[in-house]
Structures are given as structure tokens and as C-alpha cells.
Amino acid sequence: MSETVYLPLQEARRRFFDGQTLPADAVPPAILQSWQRCLGLGMPAAGRRQAERLGEQTLRERREYNGDWLALARPTLDGLFEGVVDDGHVVIVADARGLILDASGNAAFLDRAEQVALTPGMDWSEEVRGTNAIGTALALGGSVRVRGGEHYLERNRSLSCTARTLVDPLGQTLGVIDVSGLPRRLGDGHGQLVEATVRLIEQQLFGQRFGRHDTLLVHPDPTQLGTPRAGRLAFDEAERLVAANRQALGWLGLDWSALQQHRFADLFGESLGHWRARYGVGTILLPHGGRLPLSARLLPAASATPAARPRSVADREAVAKAPATAAVLPVQPQCEAGLPDELSTRALRLFEADIPVLLQGETGVGKDRFARWLHQASSRTRGPFVAVNCAAIPDGLIEAELFGYEEGAFTGARRQGSRGRLREAHGGVLFLDEIGDMPLALQARLLRVLQDRLVTPLGGGTSHSVDLRLICATHRPLKRLVEQEAFRADLYYRLCHYPLRLPPLRERGDVAAIAQQLLDARGARSRDISLAPALLQAMRRYAWPGNLRELDNLLATLLALADDGNTLTLDHLPEELREDMLRDEAKPLDDSLLEQALARCGGNVSAAARALGISRSTLYRQRRRAG
Numbered sequence: 001m002s003e004t005v006y007l008p009l010q011e012a013r014r015r016f017f018d019g020q021t022l023p024a025d026a027v028p029p030a031i032l033q034s035w036q037r038c039l040g041l042g043m044p045a046a047g048r049r050q051a052e053r054l055g056e057q058t059l060r061e062r063r064e065y066n067g068d069w070l071a072l073a074r075p076t077l078d079g080l081f082e083g084v085v086d087d088g089h090v091v092i093v094a095d096a097r098g099l100i101l102d103a104s105g106n107a108a109f110l111d112r113a114e115q116v117a118l119t120p121g122m123d124w125s126e127e128v129r130g131t132n133a134i135g136t137a138l139a140l141g142g143s144v145r146v147r148g149g150e151h152y153l154e155r156n157r158s159l160s161c162t163a164r165t166l167v168d169p170l171g172q173t174l175g176v177i178d179v180s181g182l183p184r185r186l187g188d189g190h191g192q193l194v195e196a197t198v199r200l201i202e203q204q205l206f207g208q209r210f211g212r213h214d215t216l217l218v219h220p221d222p223t224q225l226g227t228p229r230a231g232r233l234a235f236d237e238a239e240r241l242v243a244a245n246r247q248a249l250g251w252l253g254l255d256w257s258a259l260q261q262h263r264f265a266d267l268f269g270e271s272l273g274h275w276r277a278r279y280g281v282g283t284i285l286l287p288h289g290g291r292l293p294l295s296a297r298l299l300p301a302a303s304a305t306p307a308a309r310p311r312s313v314a315d316r317e318a319v320a321k322a323p324a325t326a327a328v329l330p331v332q333p334q335c336e337a338g339l340p341d342e343l344s345t346r347a348l349r350l351f352e353a354d355i356p357v358l359l360q361g362e363t364g365v366g367k368d369r370f371a372r373w374l375h376q377a378s379s380r381t382r383g384p385f386v387a388v389n390c391a392a393i394p395d396g397l398i399e400a401e402l403f404g405y406e407e408g409a410f411t412g413a414r415r416q417g418s419r420g421r422l423r424e425a426h427g428g429v430l431f432l433d434e435i436g437d438m439p440l441a442l443q444a445r446l447l448r449v450l451q452d453r454l455v456t457p458l459g460g461g462t463s464h465s466v467d468l469r470l471i472c473a474t475h476r477p478l479k480r481l482v483e484q485e486a487f488r489a490d491l492y493y494r495l496c497h498y499p500l501r502l503p504p505l506r507e508r509g510d511v512a513a514i515a516q517q518l519l520d521a522r523g524a525r526s527r528d529i530s531l532a533p534a535l536l537q538a539m540r541r542y543a544w545p546g547n548l549r550e551l552d553n554l555l556a557t558l559l560a561l562a563d564d565g566n567t568l569t570l571d572h573l574p575e576e577l578r579e580d581m582l583r584d585e586a587k588p589l590d591d592s593l594l595e596q597a598l599a600r601c602g603g604n605v606s607a608a609a610r611a612l613g614i615s616r617s618t619l620y621r622q623r624r625r626a627g
């Protein structure tokens with residue numbers, strides 16, 4: 001697609017300020033309309049008037065006022081910073097009125113930015129600075145790029161900037177994210193980077209504020225449903241639309257006034273309960289609404305809120321009867337931080353189809369937590385969740401623990417006998433952790449239970465039928481154990497329909513964002529405690545052998561030792577860990593890790609670099625080195 005050719009800028013400016021009518025395509029329409037607004041305000045283009053810088057105290061107050069979203073956005077903004085700093089650009093964050101809260105980036109350009117007052121504490125609203133990316137993005141309520149002489153004020157001609165507003169799930173504009181640099185250096189790629197950053201932060205805000213609501217994801221391309229590009233629509237328990245993002249509203253032809261006005265059925269022709277019963281978490285082509293063919297998928301609420309699951313018995317029965325794979329299209333993994341949506345979706349789908357779920361992954365990746373989440377997000381949430389750690393119970397007792405026993409079955413048995421864990425899980429979920437450590441003899445009994453759904457207690461007596469769903473977890477390579485005859489092949493094939501691998505932390509892309517979430521969950525924000533960029537950088541490169549457990553424990557310790565208002569740096573770490581982290585920082589990344597990240601991000605170098613927590617130039621360098 002060829003770009004529109006505009007008049008040479010100086011000529012267009014001259015004609016505009018001479019009061020001549022410009023040809024329709026003289027300058028981009030958004031710029032021309034902004035010039036007209038500024039002229040309407042009586043603003044002189046060559047004026048020298050400088051707006052006042054806010055005092056430190058007031059600036060601090062404005063940062064505090066915006067503190068919630070700033071803290072959430074920080075790790076993502078750090079990623080943007082790394083993506084542009086090498087090209088000589090700065091990342092600017094402004095509030096909803098155009099006041100610059102933060103500027104970070106290339107030192108040489110920061111000096112130049114200082115000369116034109118593109119610095120914290122300065123007001124860059126359109127009324128004060130004329131046409132500029134920050135103020136004009138706010139005036140338009142979207143994205144804009146303003147290059148060189150497109151700036152209304154002559155003195156800003158040395159800048160080129162691209163900006164996008166950041167909007168919360170209720171439609172309130174929170175602020176603006178901007179990348180600025182020298183006119184000839186700023187390209188389309190920078191605009192795309194800003195857009196991607198804003199989308200990611202908006203997705204995080206959505207998750208933080210409406211993660212406990214059922215959310216419908218929509219996108220014309222089903223492979224994008226798990227990504228920040230997806231449209232999002234959240235519904236409350238009365239199935240009323242309570243939150244959305246700009247993408248979803250645009251595709252459905254709605255605006256922010258739709259919130260609280262529409263119910264799920266008004267938009268999609270059937271109730272959310274029916275939708276859930278028919279499609280579960282499958283991807284379908286939307287039967288209603290929108291101007292484009294849209295694919296949609298339900299993202300169940302993140303925790304056991306009533307909205308997360310079928311509410312009535314009828315709903316639940318409908319779920320049970322519904323084919324598990326109604327009109328299901330494949331869903332691609334998402335590229336950025338956290339567990340891929342795909343993993344949760346697959347697990348839930350297997351679970352609801354009564355297929356045993358096998359979770360594999362290194363110690364501390366969160367297998368236990370994931371199993372509990374699965375129970376809570378599923379139709380079995382009202383049933384019990386019974387966890388048994390096969391490695392923690394002595395061999396001689398595990399059989400009794402699982403199968404129960406009749407009164408007096410063995411020495412030491414309780415007088416009244418025991419129902420056993422399998423029967424306790426009736427109607428709910430049995431979670432067998434460390435299944436790779438289950439004794440061989442017991443494996444045969446477990447297999448029989450899975451086939452016959454009958455439990456016979458130790459010491460004989462009546463068999464009891466059980467209805468349970470099974471989730472197993474192990475950090476051991478089960479397949480290899482089968483080859484070594486340490487695990488029964490028949491049980492392996494019964495359990496291992498589709499093993500789900502929870503990735504180690506070092507492969508999970510944005511360790512910094514995960515660390516921030518864990519910190520927030522531990523109340524760091526209310527104590528004004530944050531992580532310094534250098535510490536985040538070191539965390540991204542560290543191998544985290546203990547995975548989430550190691551990270552979470554470290555953060556808990558650091559928080560316990562910190563004073564309110566502290567910024568945590570490498571100096572706060574225990575010495576040994578600090579040394580390990582710094583050593584890892586100097587190490588080049590594994591080649592296969594580079595290639596995997598690039599493949600996951602469709603060859604997009606910037607996205608892969610962000611996912612790995614390194615700059616683009618480092619990624620290029622390491623690829624060259626790898627040959």
C-alpha cells in the first residue's frame with residue numbers, strides 16, 4: 001500500500017498560516033484539524049512563551065495520583081525503553097491532562113528534550129503546546145504521529161513523536177505513552193511498538209480489574225484471541241456488560257455508553273449460561289453482531305467467583321451434555337509474559353471431557369497452584385479438591401491413605417476404619433502430586449480404579465463406586481521412567497493423553513512483569529516499594545532454578561526487610577544470589593532459547609527481545625555470534 005504524498009511541509013505551513021485553503025491531502029487530516037484547533041485558540045506558531053514547570057511536590061502528587069496504573073505498567077514500559085533506547089529515542093509517560101510524569105531513554109536525546117521542555121513536570125496538552133503527539137493523541141482519544149514541522153510551534157520542529165492514549169476497561173483515559181526522537185529516525189516501527197505496549201498494559205489492567213469476571217475474547221483472526229490484540233468484553237453475574245476494550249467495541253460497532261446497558265444476550269442472541277454450556281472455552285465464529293466475521297472465545301473468570309462457572313443445575317447439566325469440542329478452532333499460544341492462555345484452555349477442555357490432566361514441569365513452576373485453579377475454574381468447583389503427595393507418604397502407608405481400610409485391617413489402623421482419599425474426592429477432584437514416585441504395586445491398583453471407578457478398601461469388604469476427576473503432576477520424566485520400568489506403561493498411557501508442560505520461569509518471557517504481579521499481590525504498592533530497573537534486568541537474565549517458588553520467596557524476604565518507600569536494588573539481595581545473578585547476566589543466552597523466542601513471536605525481533613528481556617541489539621549480536 002503506497003503512502004499518501006503530502007505537500008512539502010514548509011509549503012503547507014506557509015499556505016496554512018497565510019490563510020489559504022490547503023488541498024485535502026496537504027498534510028495528514030489529524031494534523032490539519034489540530035492546527036485548526038490551535039489557530040482557533042489564537043496560539044502564535046512562532047511564540048516563545050514557555051509554560052511553567054510544576055514544582056517537585058506537585059509533580060510527586062500527580063505521580064502518586066496515577067500510581068496504580070504506573071506501577072502496573074512499569075515493567076512493560078521498561079521493555080519499551082529497551083526497544084528504543086539504542087535508536088536514540090526516549091519513552092515519555094504523561095497523565096490524562098498531558099502533564100509529563102516520566103521520561104527515560106537515550107541520554108543525548110534527553111538533553112535535546114530538555115531544551116524543548118519535553119521533560120517531567122511540563123504540560124504538553126494541545127492547548128499549551130499546540131499540535132504534538134501527547135496533546136493531540138489526547139485530543140483525538142487515540143494514536144497519532146507528529147513529525148518535525150507538523151508540530152504547530154516552530155520551536156518543536158526538531159522533534160518527531162508517536163503516541164497513544166492508555167484507556168482503562170471502563171473507558172476512562174489514564175494517560176499517554178509516547179516515543180520521541182529526531183525527525184528522520186522515527187519510523188512506523190516505533191508507532192507499532194507504542195501501540196503494542198499500550199495494548200499489553202491495557203490487557204494487564206483488564207486482568208487486574210476484571211479477571212474475576214467472565215470475559216469474552218473477540219478478534220477477526222482466531223489465532224489472535226490469546227494475545228493483547230484481542231477485543232475483551234467482561235460480564236457480571238447478571239450477564240451485563242461491565243467492561244471492555246477499544247478493539248472489542250470497535251469491532252462490535254459499540255461505544256463506551258454500551259457498558260451497563262447491554263446484556264450478553266442482547267449482543268450475542270443467547271445467554272452467557274447457554275453459551276458456556278454449548279461451547280465451553282472453545283473458539284467459535286460469532287453468529288451475531290459486528291461488521292466483520294469475528295471469532296470469539298470465553299475466558300472463564302480467574303477464580304472461584306460464581307460468574308466463573310455454570311450457575312444453575314440446568315446449566316451444569318447442559319455443560320455435561322454439550323460436546324466438548326463444539327465448532328472449535330485451533331488457538332495459538334500467546335507470545336508475551338505469563339502462562340499462555342492456550343495452556344489453561346487446553347487443561348480445562350481436557351478436564352471437562354473427563355480426560356486425566358497430567359501436569360509436567362520443574363519444581364516450583366506452579367503445578368500445585370495450577371491444579372487448584374483448574375478445580376476452581378471448572379464445573380467441579382463445588383466438589384472437594386483432595387491433594388495427595390505421593391512422594392511424602394511412606395510406601396507402606398500410601399495404599400491405606402488412598403484406598404482407605406476397614407476397621408482393624410492392619411496394626412495401627414484406626415478403630416472405625418478410614419474412607420481413604422479416593423472416596424473423599426467423590427464428586428470432585430483427586431490431585432496426585434509427584435505421581436512418578438508412586439510405588440509400582442499401587443500403580444496397578446490405581447489403574448483398576450480408573451478403569452472400573454470402584455474402590456475396595458484394604459482388608460476387603462464392600463466396593464464403593466467413585467466419581468472423580470484426576471489431575472496428576474510430576475517433575476520427573478515419566479516416559480523415561482516407563483523405559484526404565486520404574487513406572488507402569490499401562491498407567492502411563494491411561495494418564496498421559498496429552499501432557500501439559502508448565503514452562504520454567506526462565507522461559508516465561510517477562511519475568512519482570514511476573515515479579516511485579518507477585519509484589520503487588522504481597523501489598524508492595526500500598527507500602528510504595530518498587531523494584532529498580534537494574535534489579536529487574538538482572539532478574540530477567542537469571543536462570544531461576546527454583547522457578548516461581550524461588551522468586552516468590554525472594555520477594556517475600558525482600559519485602560520483610562524493606563522500609564516503606566524503598567526502591568529495591570541488587571544491593572538488597574542476599575550476597576550469594578547477587579553473585580549468581582550477576583554471573584548469569586554476563587552469560588550469552590542459549591541459542592535454542594533465542595530461536596524458540598523468535599519462532600514464538602513469528603520472527604518479530606523486537607517482540608522476541610522483549611520476551612527474553614534483552615535489547616534488540618543484544619539479540620542481533622547474539623544471533624550473529626551463533627552464526
Ligand SMILES: Nc1ncnc2c1ncn2[C@@H]1O[C@H](COP(=O)(O)OP(=O)(O)OP(=O)(O)O)[C@@H](O)[C@H]1O
Pocket residue numbers: 361362363364365366367368369370473474475518548549550552553
Ligand atoms: N500463580 C502463582 N502465583 C503466585 N505464586 C505462585 C504461583 N505459582 C506458584 N507460586 C509460588 O511458587 C510456589 C510453588 O508453587 P507450586 O507448589 O504450585 O509448584 P510446583 O510446581 O507444584 O512445585 P513442586 O514440583 O516442587 O511441588 C508457591 O508456594 C508460590 O509461592
